[in-house]
Amino acid sequence: MKITFYSNFLNHHQLPFCIEMYKRLGKDFTFVATEMIPEERLKLGYEDMNDKYSFVLTTYQNQKNYEKALKLGVESDVVIIGSAPDEFIKDRIKQNKLTFRYSERIFKRGRYRIINPRVFISLIKNHTRYRKRNLYMLCASAYTAADFRLVGAYRKKTFKWGYFPEVLEYKVDELMEKKQHTVPKILWVGRLLSLKQPEDAIRVARMLKSSGYSFQMNIIGSGEKEYILKNLIRQYDLDGNINMLGTMTPEEVRGYMEESNIFIFTSDFNEGWGAVLNEAMNSGCAVVASHAIGSVPFLIRNRKNGLIYKNGDIKNLYNCVKDLIENPEWCNELGVEAYKTLKEMWNAECATDRLDRLINALLTEDKVEFTNGPCSEAELISHKYKY
Incomplete structure (x- = not known):
């Protein structure tokens, strides 16, 4: 053929x-x-x-x-x-x-x-x-x-x-061992553009700090919003919590994903697919992702292998991240299930x-009916948050 x-x-x-x-x-x-x-x-x-x-x-x-x-x-x-x-x-x-x-x-x-x-x-x-x-x-x-x-x-x-x-194969126990830290590591990756809404991650960091949570957040990427984000970090007194790391190669990004507990994906409806989600799930991160992102309804089963929040709802996003910080075992479980989703199907x-x-x-003219995953029927999905 x-x-x-x-x-x-x-x-x-x-x-x-x-x-x-x-x-x-x-x-x-x-x-x-x-x-x-x-x-x-x-x-x-x-x-x-x-x-x-x-x-x-x-x-x-x-x-x-x-x-x-x-x-x-x-x-x-x-x-x-x-x-x-x-x-x-x-x-x-x-x-x-x-x-x-x-x-x-x-x-x-x-x-x-x-x-x-x-x-x-x-x-x-x-x-x-x-x-x-x-x-x-x-x-x-x-x-x-x-x-x-x-x-x-x-x-x-x-x-x-x-x-x-590329889906990398890990020994799951060894992968999750990399994520054992004294404080949880949160990661955001992408171009610093309006459609990616990177400032949402910084606003969540401000809320976490105000609530007394210990954490470390890394932001990887560069773009037109870089100056604005750095100003927000200074304004919210988050220099000790957030590292702006600039642009990296895909291999370097994977290294940070492997060590991160939580991955935040904040894009709006302009995000067509968002392959960074595949990579973060493959790296065993517990993902908190906007419902507007094209890949999210396909890859994430809410509260099973990741968390889906309503696009633009900072309080919803904050509550998801807070729940993962307060429940590290559940955070690990979601990361393991995320890895399995990529390794076994996507x-x-x-x-x-x-x-x-x-x-x-x-x-x-035969019938092949997959119930989920690649080549299953793509149902009609509205913009409304339904999770």
Whole structure:
């Protein structure tokens, strides 16, 4: 079976899945990169992987590669297309060949944008009109299915998917031993941007200190809000509690995750997936995450393998963190369950297995029904906090 995956550029969130596909299919798997990795990503520590792996075809290097990519769009048995031009699947859809779109949510800034005539017409043209075609949606956000349903697209054709960063294997007892500290360690990781709401972590730290709790908080990342955050730390007299550590490589971040007890993920609805959640759970952190983040409803079972709080509700966030500090055994239990979730289900190997079964079922008109995890049905989820 020949499978081709189109996207803008290869990154470490997609690499494990691509390696699994290549292991199974060899030269019959191709990742088509349609753009060079942006310089901004390279400065953040990303690696340029487009020229590193034999299964990558770069369309921007020469006309021959571009034409080969167009040909693969028609000849492949299955195509997965993410952030890449539709020209690669235009003829394929006409021929009604099995195709998966791979998308985060489309209304990150609010579903009210559906009333914009240009947005509405574009969605009808590129999605709704193909509702009877052999075209399906791999949802890289829990909110993707509901966004597309607003225009009647992909009804009963949406599947849970996401990003699959490398899942490291630990001896659980040894991993949890790294988290034994005299005071709990809290971690926040991300670009210091408005959508990430990093100031929420600092406000929670202020509340914890005011309530007399001992803790250490590390913030990893850089961005436009760095100056504001440093001022807040001084204003709230938190210099002894919070360390601003700047930008780090993915490997260095993992090291901090492995030693942290609690991971706070504070982004709003503009966070498409949020692969840092996969990494924190894989590292055995007890995660406290905003319900607005695309990966959260897929990965976290509230109070089973992490905690979900209402986006923007600082008191709710504070109470979750406080409960974990007061109950260190429960904190450890959530961390262990988080690790198991990634090790047993939300990883590239499991996702590839399930996608293979889904593809065969769709090609033969059989039924494969996963009750949860990758390739299970992506139900419609509203913005309302329901946990």
